[in-house]
Amino acid sequence: MSIGVKVVERPIEQTSYVRATLTGMKHTLKHIFQEKVTTQYPEEKESISKRWRGTHRMLTTEDGKAKCVACGLCPTVCPANCIKLVPGEDEKGNRYPLLFEIDEFRCIFCGYCQEVCPEEAIHVGRHYENSEYSREGFVYDLERLMAQTHPVCEMWDPADPRGE
């Protein structure tokens, strides 16, 4: 015991090992019969927020083409530098992406690409279960992004900050 240390005189109820032990055992016994809190994950899933930012999805027009006009805003705004875009132009002068790839491993899921997109083409989605056998499998090309079917993230609305 160091000299000058303040010694707290506690009442017996607080220092008794026997009482603490018995209280603890009562507590653990009570928990044995309590309802369990586990979510049995693959069978049941927790609901995720409407603003969940997960796997990307490219929306399409009615005729099945990507909405993307290859403006180049998303690779510019992307802080993780995970979007690769090579723009092309058809004979009518419409721009479209020759190459559009998102590396889901580099992505930090900030959602800036969705916010910046003028055509509401690229979205982050409400989806989080991805697995691949290789790292290359996580580089999603345009077909793969267009083939995603999960719901997309709803952006934060200043008029309805709580999403109600």
Added chain:
Amino acid sequence: MTAPVLALLQITGPTTEPHFGVWFLATIIKLIVVFTVYMVSAALLTLAERKISAWIQDRHGPNRVGGRSGILQPIADGVKNFVKEETYPDAANLPLFILAPVLSFIPALIAWAVIPFAAPWGSKWGIIEMVLAPMPIGFLFILAISSLGVYGIVIAGWSSNNKYALLGGLRSSAQMISYEISMGMATIPVLLLAGNVSMSQIVNQQAFETWNVINLTVAFLIFLVAAFAETNRLPFDLPEAESELIAGYHSEYSAMKFSLFFIAEYCNMVTASALMATLFFGGWDIPFTLWDNLAPHTFLKTILTLVAFALKTGFFLFLYMWIRWTLPRFRYDQLMSLGWKIMLPLALTYIVVIAGAVVLLEALGFARGSWPFHLGLAMINLAGVVILFMILDRGRLVSPAYSRLDRRDLAKLRAVSATPIAPPLSETGD
């Protein structure tokens, strides 16, 4: 094949000693059955432990292998341990390294041999004792064998050539030796009342009189705590303290050798629980009736007493797990001071108290085994328990970090801190 076996099975009647052949066959059958049940229950205990820990933490526990109950989990674990790689550290002492798990596993098994697990069965081939080896030295045998378990752990710790393993081994040897003394001492009052060290005699004495837990509660409490320390279970699992020693003595072990240590721990738990049931809770005795203790010894009685014994043992196994998932680990100095400064003097005092009480009650003219004798003993014991708990409840039991200082020490320390040790340093100097 059948002819020589039949010749051995001489019918002698349900009250006589069996013929040698019958005794031999019965012993072999008992051996196989008890060993199987013992191993299966040890396997199921690993599941029970995980289930109970999960329930206490509001989880479900293993529920993927074998339906929601996870009943096949022990088999999956066993298969996993068999196919895992056996690692042999370069610096290990190989012969001892391999021997150690066996040394810790075998004593746990052998100790079971003398515990009577059911009422004797009066078959037409003679009366068959429901104990593997009805030795007259029963309890001494258990004390001797249970001390051997520490060798496995110490040798494992030393032969691994690993500092954490060695520390775990050293801790366990110190711990088990310390607590074995109190454990042995706690059982002396039991032997005093039974007047015998044979386990069946102890059970019979309790069946015809009262369970020892009523007369010898303090001895039971000491035995309970010592049994926890002996089996290296929380709150006394210092030999394998994960947070300090990685895993203590078995940090270098893998696959089946690790599994043997694991099984040995559960076997030790079963044996200790069975011992507590036998010594203090009447063994296989069914309470409030003598029907199970008197002849004729039918097979039904054997089965029912076996169930009673299993329930009592099961309760203590549950208590083991319940306490494990409730109490945190003791500090090493707390463990030692509890063992030497509290448990041992307490056990010794209790022997004197009980021996004195027995002499006193007999001198007062109450015959041993009569109900006034037991009433008197129970009253003395009750007084002892009340005094014990009042002393234990003073907050200095395990020297917590905020333990209350003795007032004299406090005054002395304050006096020391008030006197300047050296002349105060000059403020102007640099």
